[in-house]
Amino acid sequence: MGSRHQNHTASPGNFFLSKIDLLINWSRKYSLWPLFFGLSCCFIEEATMLTSRYDLARFGAEVMRGSPRQADLLIISGTVFKKVAPVVLRLYEQMPEPKWVISMGSCSNCGGMYDVYSVVQGVDQILPVDVYVPGCPPRPEALLQGLVLLQEKIMKENPTRPILHFDGGSQGSVQPVLVDGVTKERDARGPGFDGTPLRGTAVTPPGFWESRSELMWTPPPRRIELTEPEQTLAQTLTARFGEAVRQEAPTSDMPAFKVDAASLKEVLRFLKTEAQPKFRRLEDLTAIDESTRQQPDNFPDFTLVYHLLSYDEARRLRLKVDLHGQEPEAETITDIWPAANWYEREVFDMFGIRFQGHPDLRRLIMPYDWEGHPLRKTYPDRATAMAPYTEADARRYQPLDAGIYLRRPEGDEELILNVGPHHLSTHGLMRFMVSLRGEEITDIDMDIGYHHRGVNQQSPGLLCHLRP
């Protein structure tokens, strides 16, 4: 646990001012008002700190405020995502002076184990931090100790001079915002390890050179025998669609078919409305970037994967579609399953696969002005491989104006209101945009991705036990 103390300019010889300092500091340290603010799992520990067992009230800081206007302590509890970083900075700037910041948990301190494109590698790159509390997550006791450390820091401040409009003195958070490569180091290897390669480079995409997987023995994959109804279904599909649907065998979990892109919608519509049993639910729609396979000739550039579920007999089904080219396109299935809307937006966001006929194909998770598609194997897989996220970035990349999401047919009579990302009910996860006419909600849209850790993209480069 560390606190970077500023060299406070003492006012020697001024007995009177130092006594007022003492009084003001003593009052302030026992009446800290934290902002009711949480970004991720660390907030669970922070909330536990409020409860009777840990009893934050003993330290005079139990008055959690819903608005930054009334708070003087910002506890950054959790992962600071690049999409939510502008919001965090705005909340900090909307708090009145003097104010202090506690960075809680590894993610907020340095990015933690989320060295991934969507995460700011340390909140101290965008705002000043007084106390760092390590841990993943820190226990409530650790956060209490962080609070006590902050109280000790407050006792060392000299607030009387600024309060009385004299020169000198100090109060509140006066730490400089850290700059990567100058006052902080994002290199996860730590000091003295400059000669070693960056972690995992030998086995991370897109290289995969010197992979040991061929030398290692692995247990044979699980194989299943298709049951009789499943074989009947496969025969029905073959009889109806011929070569357009090919059964993939063997399979380890559910019947799988490879479908030609041209006849995909026909097959899906058949499975939903005519097949025995009917597969009424679209379970999942995702894609695979196949470009780093060890035998790339056996694979297409991208594969779209559809999972279907039948309620009638509790049966699952998988369809795969090969896509070729670097800007592949597929047909939307939103007219068959409206639920495919967000799935297709996600696939577009993450892989850059476009869907013809989609009613509203825009990014789902990443910010609207994000560049690149993170789940492509060519995408930089680590935040430390990208340019550092700075305070200037947090001012520049603002979330899109709610007026763009909502149409206003009633003109000026409707109030457009953001609920979230920082709200008691959404706590940093998502953002609802509502259009209000009086007290009636006439239109609503939603923006997610404020809590996106890119685990999918991060996991292939990590050993099993390190995968978050």
Next chain:
Amino acid sequence: MDFSSNIPALSPWEPGMLSLAVYSVMVLGLLGLILILTAWLGEKKKTPEKLRPYECGIIPTGLARLRYPVPFYLVATFFLIFDVEAAFIFTWAIAFRPLGWAGWLQISFFIIVLLVSLFYLWKKGGLDWGPVTRITPPRQETSS
């Protein structure tokens, strides 16, 4: 101490008046002192972000100064009208026997006029207040 000779013009109740005056001056003085001290001691760093309305950390859209929907005022007005008329009817009911048939006829006429006005504003749509069903057409953005 006798102040009465100093302030004969105020009232026959001089000592009380004096204490009231002293009290008022003290209250005003204390209020002024508190206001001036807080204005002077308070930290006032006005930055653009701090002066911006707080809306969950997002830059707000548009103004909050909107024309408020009319039904709020309509309902308030209707309540006033029909509530005040209840006062007439209750007073008539108390004096039911002395007023006799003449009174009954008059209050009946009054109630009928009220009913007619109620049906009138019902027909005009004054009571239509609730969720407006609006079919939202899908967004017309293209995929490119």
